[in-house]
Amino acid sequence: MEDFNEKKFTVVKNHTAQAGSIKQEEPFATNKIRLSGLDLARLEDLMEVWGEKKFRASQISSWLYTKNAKNFDEMTDIKKELREKLKDEAYISDVTIKKKQISADGTLKYLLEYKDKNTAECVLMRFDNRANLTACVSSQIGCAMGCKFCATGQRGIIRNLEPYEILEQILTIQRDTGLKVTNVVFMGQGEPFNNYNNMMEAIRLINSCLMIGIRRITVSTCGIVPKIYDISEEDLVPTLAISLHAPNSGLRSQIMPVEKRYNIEDLKKALKFYTEKTGKRVTLEYVLIGKLTDTRKCAMELAHFMKDLKCNVNLIPYNPVNGALEFKKPDKKDVMKFKFILEASGKKVTVRLERGADIDAACGQLRGRDCG
Numbered sequence: 001m002e003d004f005n006e007k008k009f010t011v012v013k014n015h016t017a018q019a020g021s022i023k024q025e026e027p028f029a030t031n032k033i034r035l036s037g038l039d040l041a042r043l044e045d046l047m048e049v050w051g052e053k054k055f056r057a058s059q060i061s062s063w064l065y066t067k068n069a070k071n072f073d074e075m076t077d078i079k080k081e082l083r084e085k086l087k088d089e090a091y092i093s094d095v096t097i098k099k100k101q102i103s104a105d106g107t108l109k110y111l112l113e114y115k116d117k118n119t120a121e122c123v124l125m126r127f128d129n130r131a132n133l134t135a136c137v138s139s140q141i142g143c144a145m146g147c148k149f150c151a152t153g154q155r156g157i158i159r160n161l162e163p164y165e166i167l168e169q170i171l172t173i174q175r176d177t178g179l180k181v182t183n184v185v186f187m188g189q190g191e192p193f194n195n196y197n198n199m200m201e202a203i204r205l206i207n208s209c210l211m212i213g214i215r216r217i218t219v220s221t222c223g224i225v226p227k228i229y230d231i232s233e234e235d236l237v238p239t240l241a242i243s244l245h246a247p248n249s250g251l252r253s254q255i256m257p258v259e260k261r262y263n264i265e266d267l268k269k270a271l272k273f274y275t276e277k278t279g280k281r282v283t284l285e286y287v288l289i290g291k292l293t294d295t296r297k298c299a300m301e302l303a304h305f306m307k308d309l310k311c312n313v314n315l316i317p318y319n320p321v322n323g324a325l326e327f328k329k330p331d332k333k334d335v336m337k338f339k340f341i342l343e344a345s346g347k348k349v350t351v352r353l354e355r356g357a358d359i360d361a362a363c364g365q366l367r368g369r370d371c372g
């Protein structure tokens with residue numbers, strides 16, 4: 001009898017950079033090989049082990065990542081014997097949709113269940129006047145960073161997501177809607193830089209399997225300074241968004257515990273390194289909390305902070321979340337005043353649309369609870 005686990009090892013042993021993700025799969029051990037998350041090179045290895053021609057790997061890859069196949073019977077251009085072997089020895093995905101919600105503005109939110117029964121959320125945002133379809137993905141189940149305004153931060157960390165579990169969020173959206181995701185933002189649950197290696201591997205898979213250009217992939221961090229230096233040196237460098245949320249260390253440390261470890265001045269130095277090294281602009285995310293971070297003084301300080309930084313700023317009016325969080329939504333006129341002061345400093349300023357707020361899919365509202 002053939003030993004599939006041995007086969008699986010054979011498949012990955014030539015790709016040592018990816019072997020870690022297979023190793024971590026052990027808690028979910030199965031005799032069958034999961035295809036989702038295997039890139040073309042690994043599918044070619046699998047076909048070689050099975051004594052099949054190399055081009056079969058391209059066919060399977062196309063069904064998995066372009067045509068969003070849900071089962072092997074859909075793979076009609078693959079010979080019947082190989083489809084039967086695939087059914088016997090492999091499976092496409094072990095991720096299921098536990099719940100799906102549709103917002104009045106067309107935003108879709110999915111609660112996905114992984115093989116160990118943990119859940120994570122992902123969101124598809126549609127923008128009426130643009131062809132872009134943006135998937136907001138989670139990088140961890142829960143988050144350890146404890147930002148005071150964030151629903152996920154109230155829950156603590158449960159575990160990191162594997163590269164294929166991140167990729168699966170986009171694939172699930174594509175399989176369910178039949179639409180092609182064009183942009184990906186790592187702005188769901190978790191701090192991506194606390195799951196750095198898996199995040200980078202997921203980015204490689206998103207780029208190579210789903211053909212989403214690196215310029216269309218954005219990673220948002222609360223400011224894990226050493227990892228900003230690391231990502232600046234990668235061969236694939238995504239766009240960086242920084243959850244700044246306060247213009248000075250005193251206020252920032254009141255709402256973001258990360259400030260005590262990596263302060264705002266060190267963060268700025270790291271951002272300068274990133275922009276100089278990559279030539280890319282960073283986006284500063286700034287949550288406007290009523291009467292706390294939305295004041296004229298904060299706007300002036302933020303304008304000063306941005307002065308010598310290659311950046312845009314995205315203002316996010318605070319979304320109230322369920323539970324005992326003490327923060328308030330800002331007044332609309334304060335949002336406009338804040339925007340005006342920053343624009344006067346010559347930076348591009350956007351105010352984030354509150355997409356999906358009626359289904360708790362807006363920024364800081366994802367938290368892996370059963371979203372009902």
Ligand code: SF4
Nearest residue numbers: 143145147150153190
């Ligand atoms: S804002 Fe981001 S980093 Fe902060 S607790 Fe929430 S998920 Fe974690």
